[in-house]
Amino acid sequence: MTAFKLLWNAADRRARRDLLFAAVLAGAAELCAAGLLGVSGWFLTSCAVVTAQANTTWSWMYPSAAVRALALSRTGLRYWERLVSHRALLGATVSLRSRLVRSTTTVPARELRNRRDGTLMARLTSDAAAVGGISAQVVPPLAGIGVTATAVVALLLVANPLASAAELVLLATSAATAVVADRRTREHRKAAAAARTAAGTALLSARSALPELRCLAAVDVVRDQVAETVGRARQAEAAAAEVTRRARLLLRLLAAVGQATVLLLALSGPVFTQPAADAIGQALLVAAAYELMETLPQVLRDNGLAADAALRLADLANRTFSRGRPTASPPTLPPAGPTRALEIRQVPVGVGDDRAQWSAMIEPASVVVVTGPNGSGKSTLLQTLAGRIIPDAPGSVLVAGVPVESLPADVIADTLTLVEAEDWIADATVAENLRQAAPGADDNTLRAALAAVALEQLPLHTPTGPQGGALSQGQRRRLVIARAVLRAPAVMLLDEPTTGLDDRTAVRMLMGVRLVLPDSALVIALPDRHHELIPFSTTHTLRLQPCARQPLSTQG
Incomplete structure (x- = not known):
């Protein structure tokens, strides 16, 4: 085009x-x-x-x-x-x-x-x-x-x-x-840009491997290679300038x-x-x-x-658009309701080559708890369910019968909400961060969302700072969960939401989310021993272990 x-x-x-x-x-x-x-x-x-x-x-x-x-x-x-x-x-x-x-x-x-x-x-x-x-x-x-x-x-x-x-x-x-x-100038400039990119990549690689390079006495070799690459870039830029000068003459x-x-x-x-x-x-x-x-x-x-x-x-x-009109309709989902189940077909869970396969039907209002130590693959599983990581087998995760990896971002956003362990927070106020999910929400609605995650003591005008640095770890975690609650998704995926919280606050937060989203399916990834904090019954419990095949246990 x-x-x-x-x-x-x-x-x-x-x-x-x-x-x-x-x-x-x-x-x-x-x-x-x-x-x-x-x-x-x-x-x-x-x-x-x-x-x-x-x-x-x-x-x-x-x-x-x-x-x-x-x-x-x-x-x-x-x-x-x-x-x-x-x-x-x-x-x-x-x-x-x-x-x-x-x-x-x-x-x-x-x-x-x-x-x-x-x-x-x-x-x-x-x-x-x-x-x-x-x-x-x-x-x-x-x-x-x-x-x-x-x-x-x-x-x-x-x-x-x-x-x-x-x-x-x-x-x-x-x-x-x-x-x-x-045309000749563009060729020289492309060569210069490629050379400078290669030089930058080599510098970053050398910076991360500097101790090894010193042990191998290879710092001077890498320096010479980078200098040679930068020299090629300068030569290409000089050639482009010379072509332009001669053309003008x-x-x-x-x-x-x-x-x-x-x-x-x-x-x-x-x-x-x-x-x-x-x-x-x-x-x-x-x-x-x-x-x-x-x-x-x-x-x-x-x-x-x-x-x-x-x-x-x-x-x-x-x-x-083509001539200002849509060229193809993206995949769509049925209206919200019981049909928006999350179907999982033989999704590998855990880590290592010998992983178990998990199949389940996550219905509305159900609760799935994924537990395991750090490094057992809990975050990877949640990102796979959210469509951010491509499943090993296409069509392994389906939303209302549609493979999640083929759905556009806006369709997924209306159905699935993933709250990551370190989710993004804008350098703004608490209210402005919450209104990213609900731009038209009034202050009472925002306070209700904060109360649902046991954060009602935090004023709406509180500045969050860069990346939420003005808040504690527990406050940051609950703020992004409150923001997700305002979306009222059909399926909410929570990655270790209790980290940084004491047991009493964690229980209040989990119960508050369940109360304000009674029809939503919850998939909650928790570290070991934190699954005992779940204050309500669960539909499935999936326990992962690192580097070993793990039989899947289900509780009804």
């Missing part, structure tokens, strides 16, 4: 109209600028000739009026084009980002999990901005270059067909020079040749001899076209950056 196609599909009707209108205004503005340069040169030369000949019948009013009109038109059109193109830029970028954000809700949970390093945010911000930037940085300049070059060649065709043909060849050569230079040389060609053909020979004023006007008109050609490398560079960004956004963009 090209950058322009991606932008056009994402933009609304107004943004599309602004995009086209900006191109028209840019072409008209550059045409006025070229005309101003040509008419001004012709006018000044004519004045000098008339003065030398003492011709008092020549009128300067009409040419001066034309110069003034062209100057005002150029200024007004350029200002108007800037307003329209920036409005198109803002409108298209907003539309594109909103579409992409909506498309992330169709991404399976495991893919979102893999993008927590910031790549997804980079796609939605910098890449979307690069694609949206073509509405102001690529489309209007290309329109101005195309319109001006076409008009110059057409005018020369009327005045001097041979000069028109020569300029057409030279302008085409200039465009080809810019395109070839852009060649474009300026072609511009000089083009102007000289017009003057020579206009003033030499009995057939092509023209008045000096006309020849100067034509030469300056051609100069305006070549001046725009010198901006072509930068325009192509911006277009290349947008094209690369569009390729990175293609997987998100193709999920939700």
Whole structure:
């Protein structure tokens, strides 16, 4: 998907109209600028000739009026084009980002999990901005270059067909020079980026293995390897800069040749001899076209950056729209109710090669307790049930008969809620963290959720600090559980919710969750001995042990 196609599909009707209108205004503005340069040169030369000949019948009013009109038109059109193109830029970028954000809700949970390093945010911000930037940085300049070059060649065709043909060849050569230079520059920049990435990876690996490298006396070897990689990156960057420099010099040389060609053909020979004023006007008109050609490398560079960004956004963009409409419907689930059972078919549990297989049907209002020491695979099992880890056998975990790994994130979020052992907390207040799950909840609802997890003494305006650092471990754990309670999911997965709590508080919290979510299925992972804190009957009890086959015990 090209950058322009991606932008056009994402933009609304107004943004599309602004995009086209900006191109028209840019072409008209550059045409006025070229005309101003040509008419001004012709006018000044004519004045000098008339003065030398003492011709008092020549009128300067009409040419001066034309110069003034062209100057005002150029200024007004350029200002108007800037307003329209920036409005198109803002409108298209907003539309594109909103579409992409909506498309992330169709991404399976495991893919979102893999993008927590910031790549997804980079796609939605910098890449979307690069694609949206073509509405102001690529489309209007290309329109101005195309319109001006076409008009110059057409005018020369009327005045001097041979000069028109020569300029057409030279302008085409200039465009080809810019395109070839852009391709070579992009290749060098990609090589430089790959080399710097390799150097960064080598440095991180060396940092983690520094004691071993010192023991093996290999620090200098690794240093030399990293230095060599950085040197390759610098060489590639220098090569890209050299290609750009030579391309600009060649474009300026072609511009000089083009102007000289017009003057020579206009003033030499009995057939092509023209008045000096006309020849100067034509030469300056051609100069305006070549001046725009010198901006072509930068325009192509911006277009290349947008094209690369569009390729990175293609997987998100193709999920939700084609010409602004959905291309495929994501998997859906039946309405909430008894049909939303969580079915487990031969899911490996525990750790090691000799793992047991677990099958169960987790019905609404049921309670499953998973116990075992640290390292026995409790968190891995819960993440598998939540669709964040792909099961060994596809279709091993089903929600209402649909494999959980095929469900998009928004569908899973309406059914399953996993509270991890170290879940994320925003650097905000308690209320703002809770409203992430229920944006429209009032203060009484938020206080009820806190009371359900034995956290009613914590004021809503309490700041949580970065990653919840202003709260104790037990408060952080109960806050994220309260946030999950506000979602009222059909299945709630709790990973060691009692860690950091005394026995009395742990019992209050577990009982509060059961009371406010009586119809929800609970899957609770607890360390050894904490399963005795469960204050209600359980449907299943699954005990795991590390590195050994474990028979599954079930209590009814």
